[in-house]
Amino acid sequence: MQNIFTKTTFMQGVLNIKNAPPDEGFEFVLAGRSNAGKSSALNCLAKNKKLARTSKMPGRTTEINFFKVNDEIKLVDLPGYGFSKMSIDKKKNLDILLDNYFSTRRSLCAAIIFMDIRHPLKDSDIQMMEFCNRHGVPFISVLTKSDKLNSSAIAKSTKSVEKKLNSQSIIVTSSNNDEGFDRLSKKILEFIK
16 A cells, blocks of 8 residues: 655744635644654655754744645644643644634644653553543544563553553553554554545
8 A cells, every 4th residue: 555645845824813724625633742652653664854943942843733745645843742841822822723723624634642651651652632522522542762671561551541541442652663654554544534
């Protein structure tokens, strides 16, 4: 099966949902803590290391970034959460932006929640999942940075998350060796079929 994500291009970043691209087709939100490896994961999914800027300084992104996969599908990169150095005003504006996005976008299909496999299900991850549930948005749980652990530690972490979330569809990825991204792209496309 051809990887449709390789043609992904950056569209625009918005600080106000009124300036977002037309609300049509299928949108998938990318969410995660500021250091969960979300930008690297987006670059791996698209097979383009320069698509999303990765930063050594977590918490730099403060707008919602839209990426066009094709005429029907968009990936929507949310600012990383759980980063303490963001000012109270910025955090408040961000909360309003996210709330507006989740409550008004009809094209929103699902959220993809990225978590560092070494520290999954932090309070901010749980809050994001609850936020999705409140808005009736299904989510895909992705454990990143699996290259940092050996196979038994990966299995242990995955089992623990599956048990806590009562879910069998946890996807394990590594941006260093491209692990898990074919599975993630298939999972995203399931929502469109």
